[in-house]
Amino acid sequence: MAKITYITHDNQNHTIEVQNGLSVMEGAVQNDIPGIDADCGGGMACATCHVYVKEEWFDKISAKEDGEEDMLDMAFEPKKNSRLSCQIIVSDELDGLIVNIPSKQG
């Protein structure tokens, strides 16, 4: 279990407990957190689960796999700390993770 904080574009904080093994995207979708569309259901094929990871966390989460950076090219306003939330798998180490949700997904 890890407590994850999702900050929406209008600065609303949503902190929820997400089970290990789920993705940060699934945590958001299952808890009705707005702003993460996840159109492809975690297939790394849509870039509509885009989030910004707080700097202090960015290096702690598992590195991007092949293809994620390619998909981020298509995301809405990608930045250096952009990630696809379907590719971040929750574990105890991520307890306290904070992600910002962009204003739009596309």
Add this chain to the structure above:
Amino acid sequence: MIKTDALIIGAGPTGLFTAHQLKLIGLECEIVDNLDKIGGQCIELYPDKPIYDIPAVPECTGEELTNNLINQLKPFDIKFHLNERVDEVKKDNDNWIVKTNNNTTFLTPNVIIAGGVGSFEPRKFPIKDCEKFENKSIFYSIRNKKIFENKTVTIFGGGDSALDWAVELSKNSKINLIHRREEFRAAQATVDKVYELVKEGKISLFTRYQMASIKGENTLESIDIKSDDKNVKTLKTDYALGFFGLIMQLGPIANWGLNIDKKTVEVDTEKFETNQKGIYAVGDICNYPGKLKLILSGFHEGALAARACFKLARPNEKYRFEFTTSSKTLKDRLGVKSD
């Protein structure tokens, strides 16, 4: 106005197999899809990835699945309307009038929405001002490349479309190519060609930059691009092209008076009918307790929706359940010999 027994919106795997089921039970149907090709997500998002959970097909790629579904439709004559988006569905007594953005109009008692997660549309620039120049100075696809001759064209993107067009248009135009990082995701030969043209001065390349703002009154005049470290450059330009791939948008489906929740349409599990009589939803776009967004579920849903269409299309006939292995009628429709 085209009259048909059932109109299918969406040529993904669900729409294709639903068409098969309709034709098998003797109904006419036509299919509309906004993509330029048949196959929905399977062909647009993962043509080369293998799928392992299609019943009785141990392994096939998205493209192979699509080709097999098209082959299965071979016995039938089905009209596809590609590159067309269904925009309007309106009631007309016992029928529905369906209109596309190309002004094709259908009259049908049955509309089957097999629209997946929505129609595939180009992703646009995040800057709001871009809208007013769209299809004038700003484009997301190219219909007529002649308009760019002897002009300055600023191209955004790092995939095949962006690089192919940069190479092609550099023959007669001044090109700026802008991409958010150093690496490109295009064919190596094209990437090499781009670097060659950069050396020759035919393409000005700006990596680690993205669009920051645009200027212009009636036509585009210049674009400000910003780097990761907030460096801003102003580029004079006549045109801007964005190639950021496609995104699925529910779009017009939201305006047809259907019960929609989280981009999906509520249906019953007997006919897969929506809250509107004669409008069905099948595949990824439908929602009911226990719904699985899998291809195999879409096949089942389409088969049942097709039977429901029969009642409205042939009110005076009775639908008979038959097997393809044994029914002479079905074999005749399939064009195969009966024993």
